[in-house]
Amino acid sequence: MTANHADxxxxxxxxxxINHWIVAITFVLLALSGFALFHPALFWLTNLFGGGPWTRxxxxxxxxxxxxxxxxxxxxxxxxxxxxxxxxAWLRRFNDVVQNREQNLPDVGRYNGGQKFLYFTIVLCLxxxxxxxxxxxxxxxxxxxxxxxxxxxxxxHAFLAVVLTCAIVVxxxxxxxxxxxxxxxxxxxxxxxxxxxxxxxxxxxxxxNPQQR
Amino acid sequence: xxxxxxxxxxRSATTLPSPEARGAHTGQxxxxxxxxxxxxxxxxxVACMEWNDLRDDIGTCTGxxxxxxxLSGQSWTLMRFAEYENPKGELxxxxxxxxxxxxxxxxxxxxxxxxxAIVQYANGIVDFQExxxxxxxxxxxxxxxDIPRISKRDRKAYKCTLCSDRVAVxxxxxxxxxxxxxxxxxxxxxxxxxxxxxxxEDLKSRGFDQAGLYDPAGVxxxxxxxxxxxxxxxxxxxxxxxxxxxxxxxxxxxGLSKPLALMAIAATAALGFLHYIGVGPNETDERDEExxxxxxxxxx
Numbered sequence: 001m002t003a004n005h006a007d008x009x010x011x012x013x014x015x016x017x018i019n020h021w022i023v024a025i026t027f028v029l030l031a032l033s034g035f036a037l038f039h040p041a042l043f044w045l046t047n048l049f050g051g052g053p054w055t056r057x058x059x060x061x062x063x064x065x066x067x068x069x070x071x072x073x074x075x076x077x078x079x080x081x082x083x084x085x086x087x088x089a090w091l092r093r094f095n096d097v098v099q100n101r102e103q104n105l106p107d108v109g110r111y112n113g114g115q116k117f118l119y120f121t122i123v124l125c126l127x128x129x130x131x132x133x134x135x136x137x138x139x140x141x142x143x144x145x146x147x148x149x150x151x152x153x154x155x156x157h158a159f160l161a162v163v164l165t166c167a168i169v170v171x172x173x174x175x176x177x178x179x180x181x182x183x184x185x186x187x188x189x190x191x192x193x194x195x196x197x198x199x200x201x202x203x204x205x206x207x208x209n210p211q212q213r
Numbered sequence: 214x215x216x217x218x219x220x221x222x223x224r225s226a227t228t229l230p231s232p233e234a235r236g237a238h239t240g241q242x243x244x245x246x247x248x249x250x251x252x253x254x255x256x257x258x259v260a261c262m263e264w265n266d267l268r269d270d271i272g273t274c275t276g277x278x279x280x281x282x283x284l285s286g287q288s289w290t291l292m293r294f295a296e297y298e299n300p301k302g303e304l305x306x307x308x309x310x311x312x313x314x315x316x317x318x319x320x321x322x323x324x325x326x327x328x329x330a331i332v333q334y335a336n337g338i339v340d341f342q343e344x345x346x347x348x349x350x351x352x353x354x355x356x357x358x359d360i361p362r363i364s365k366r367d368r369k370a371y372k373c374t375l376c377s378d379r380v381a382v383x384x385x386x387x388x389x390x391x392x393x394x395x396x397x398x399x400x401x402x403x404x405x406x407x408x409x410x411x412x413x414e415d416l417k418s419r420g421f422d423q424a425g426l427y428d429p430a431g432v433x434x435x436x437x438x439x440x441x442x443x444x445x446x447x448x449x450x451x452x453x454x455x456x457x458x459x460x461x462x463x464x465x466x467x468g469l470s471k472p473l474a475l476m477a478i479a480a481t482a483a484l485g486f487l488h489y490i491g492v493g494p495n496e497t498d499e500r501d502e503e504x505x506x507x508x509x510x511x512x513x
């Protein structure tokens with residue numbers, strides 16, 4: 001755990017870390033303001049944003065900001081999130097994953113199958129949330145679509161937001177579950193034991209050629 | 214006015230019942246618009262402007278008699294003129310006073326996310342309470358008749374109130390008061406239905422076999438009803454919907470999906486919690502560090 005300073009393996013640079021937390025904070029604000037308008041029991045959350053009209057006004061702008069911020073983050077981590085054969089093998093052994101039996105799993109690159117699955121879930125949900133969000137953005141766009149599209153856009157936006165929120169809950173839990181992960185996104189480095197245990201192929205890659213990343 | 218004396222029986226975005234001890238025991242109200250008696254004079258539009266102190270922007274001629282061209286935050290009712298050539302080759306001018314239908318099951322109220330921005334009174338009137346409106350426009354998605362409009366001035370939703378302020382003190386709506394031909398009448402829903410039947414009989418005796426009452430059951434009936442000479446083809450009257458109802462998409466969005474969605478998120482978090490308690494965290498220890506060191510020595 002307490003790796004010597006020299007042994008620390010860098011995982012995320014400062015720019016990526018800052019980018020991630022901008023995305024994370026924006027997502028939390030969007031979820032709070034969005035669910036405030038989704039369920040009456042949560043309408044009180046609009047008080048966090050200065051009341052109902054302010055929540056309605058701010059939410060779509062925050063959404064655009066999130067899309068822009070995620071675009072930068074998604075492009076940065078995207079090249080390491082393409083599915084390979086071993087990711088499918090990893091996903092098939094899901095039972096071993098949740099039982100912490102990592103000795104039964106194939107070697108993992110920079111990201112495992114679950115992380116890649118999450119990545120594509122986020123990309124897909126955000127893309128569709130952005131498009132459906134434009135449809136229901138009354139101030140600028142809603143007048144230009146038919147009422148049928150408006151209704152489907154409203155339904156889709158709510159559905160996708162729930163899917164994305166569940167995915168983010170899983171993401172947050174995974175970070176709490178696999179100890180040593182959060183530090184990668186706060187301080188930027190991981191211990192060699194962490195990298196060896198959870199991302200062995202990546203560990204060998206970066207230790208063999210430290211300049212690579 | 215104290216809210217209680219308004220006899221509100223339904224509020225938007227409110228999950229528990231509103232105070233509803235006081236009912237409309239003398240009957241719910243309805244406005245009956247007889248399209249066969251309408252001469253298209255637009256007195257109702259003017260009366261609406263006057264009573265509600267509305268002044269829409271001066272528009273431009275769009276080549277037909279509809280003026281203004283559409284409903285807006287400042288125009289809550291509008292005569293829509295349709296030229297219809299009947300099977301005998303004769304021209305019929307079908308004029309319909311468009312505006313809120315005051316549905317018994319209002320789609321706008323179902324869609325609205327702001328508590329109390331849309332209410333329904335015991336007498337059946339559906340009213341917007343603009344001080345609670347957040348301007349999202351969900352009521353537009355919920356409405357089966359394309360009625361609510363978001364004002365460009367204040368981003369609040371507006372529509373016909375059925376002159377709820379006048380009705381509350383025993384007056385008929387302003388449009389009813391102004392109509393010179395008696396095409397618009399107001400009273401209890403029961404009386405208006407009965408009156409409509411008399412009118413329909415009269416129209417049938419004059420050759421309009423398909424005359425009928427427009428009080429669509431898909432929205433639980435409406436508190437604004439039409440007598441139509443062609444009740445079998447409501448679409449002739451500038452696109453009056455044949456079988457209006459709250460769209461299934463809106464029902465899904467505003468119905469079961471609300472509790473299900475919150476449960477899905479809570480269940481995901483609960484699963485994580487149970488996993489942490491049941492299986493425990495995935496930690497690395499000295500042995501992993503040692504293994505990592507040995508692995509490093511092995512690889513070239």
